[in-house]
Every structure is written in C-alpha cells, then in structure tokens.
Amino acid sequence: MARSRHRAIALLGALQQRLELVLSPSTLLELPNFFVLMIESRTWGYFTPTLRGFGTSASPSPPRLDADENGNRIAWW
Structure with missing residues (x-):
C-alpha cells in the first residue's frame, strides 16, 4: 500500500x-x-488554481472515500 500511495x-x-x-x-x-x-491507493490531491500555478497551502476536508447509503462516492463541497 505504501508503494501504491507513493x-x-x-x-x-x-x-x-x-x-x-x-x-x-x-x-x-x-x-x-x-x-x-x-481510488486504488485512497490518495487524494486538492487543486486550487492561482496566477502562479496551483496553490500549495489549501487545507480542505478530505473527500469521502466510502460510499454513501446509495452506493455513491461523489461528494459535493
């Protein structure tokens, strides 16, 4: 799993x-x-566009990895 995450x-x-x-x-x-x-490594990245590329200081809540009661994994923020 560590290799997959890396x-x-x-x-x-x-x-x-x-x-x-x-x-x-x-x-x-x-x-x-x-x-x-x-999905396979359960690793996520959050991208915030700025004038100089993507910002590196964003700290959002993590996305939902487990399915909801309907079997969906999509979460809207």
Whole structure:
C-alpha cells in the first residue's frame, strides 16, 4: 500500500505540472477548485488554481472515500 500511495503522489505531481505547462494563467484561473482521487491507493490531491500555478497551502476536508447509503462516492463541497 505504501508503494501504491507513493506512486499516486508522484502521479498527482505530474498532473499538476502538466496542467500548469499546457494552460495559460488566465485559463488556469478559470478552473474551479477540484479534487483528484486515486481510488486504488485512497490518495487524494486538492487543486486550487492561482496566477502562479496551483496553490500549495489549501487545507480542505478530505473527500469521502466510502460510499454513501446509495452506493455513491461523489461528494459535493
């Protein structure tokens, strides 16, 4: 599980770098704050767009990993 989590963190970093590379600052700012959940490792990243890329100081509540009474995992914040 630790290896899977480490790999998920690396993939989240790669996703962040790629988005910052291909999106202009104005397009990046148009994105909403969002979570990316890596299901298999139960690892998540929270992305907050800023003029200089994604912010690193956000501290949101974690996303819901367990299904609700209807079997859904999607949580709206």
